[in-house]
Amino acid sequence: MRRKLVVGNWKMNGNLAALAEVSAIADAHRRAPGVDVAICPPFTLIAPAIARAQGMPIGAQDCHSKECGAYTGNICAPMLREIGARLVIVGHSERRQFHHETNEEVRAKAQAAVAAGLQAIICVGETESEREAGRAVAVVTEQLAGSVPDHAPDGDIVVAYEPIWAIGTGRTATCEDVGEMHAAIRAHLKQRFGEWGALVRILYGGSVRPDNAAELFAVGDVDGALVGGCSLTAAQFVPIIEAASRQ
Numbered sequence: 001m002r003r004k005l006v007v008g009n010w011k012m013n014g015n016l017a018a019l020a021e022v023s024a025i026a027d028a029h030r031r032a033p034g035v036d037v038a039i040c041p042p043f044t045l046i047a048p049a050i051a052r053a054q055g056m057p058i059g060a061q062d063c064h065s066k067e068c069g070a071y072t073g074n075i076c077a078p079m080l081r082e083i084g085a086r087l088v089i090v091g092h093s094e095r096r097q098f099h100h101e102t103n104e105e106v107r108a109k110a111q112a113a114v115a116a117g118l119q120a121i122i123c124v125g126e127t128e129s130e131r132e133a134g135r136a137v138a139v140v141t142e143q144l145a146g147s148v149p150d151h152a153p154d155g156d157i158v159v160a161y162e163p164i165w166a167i168g169t170g171r172t173a174t175c176e177d178v179g180e181m182h183a184a185i186r187a188h189l190k191q192r193f194g195e196w197g198a199l200v201r202i203l204y205g206g207s208v209r210p211d212n213a214a215e216l217f218a219v220g221d222v223d224g225a226l227v228g229g230c231s232l233t234a235a236q237f238v239p240i241i242e243a244a245s246r247q
């Protein structure tokens, strides 16, 4: 059985004062033991968040694919692991868009993350025009083929399906579209990795809120959520965790 996983992506939001939210979310997580919960704050807040998280995993939103070297401004997976991070998001559409990350780079980052002992959350998702052109499944399948490492069974990999047009827009994909895409992702993973492909968790992301979380979690092959805006406060994130624990 795949346990539900709810991950908060704080993006470039939050400060030391916001860590009170981490404490409140960790308290709620302890009351929902059937669900895995993690928060990925900005790099600067990872260490202080770990101190507040009561064992709840804290992660990063990106890492470099190399272990060290002349890469000004970057942070590598072993550095994250050393300070106690447990996971890292790679290939988020905002990284693919604003930092021009390719599938190959995302795959290398995922490999580096797994090698360092981190869980890698690999993001995929289509644009609105790709969906309108009927190419959503083809685009996502191509991203999976390029971004998920071939030796994935060696590590803890999670896939997050995030339609780009649903991120931060308040527009959520319909349960029917989500179900179709998650089934296609599952088929790809099983075809490539056999039994292990059935164990990989597939998260949905894109305007997940307290009022739509339960119906999304009820869709087949939706194993949790990657939550942006509504993960910033316990008031909005905790009801999403609770919805996952009721499934």
Ligand code: PGA
Pocket (backbone or CB within 6 Å): 009, 162, 166, 167, 168, 169, 170, 205, 206, 207, 208, 226, 227, 228, 229, 230
């Ligand atoms: P959102 O962001 O929940 O604010 O739409 C999701 C994400 O980008 O991971």
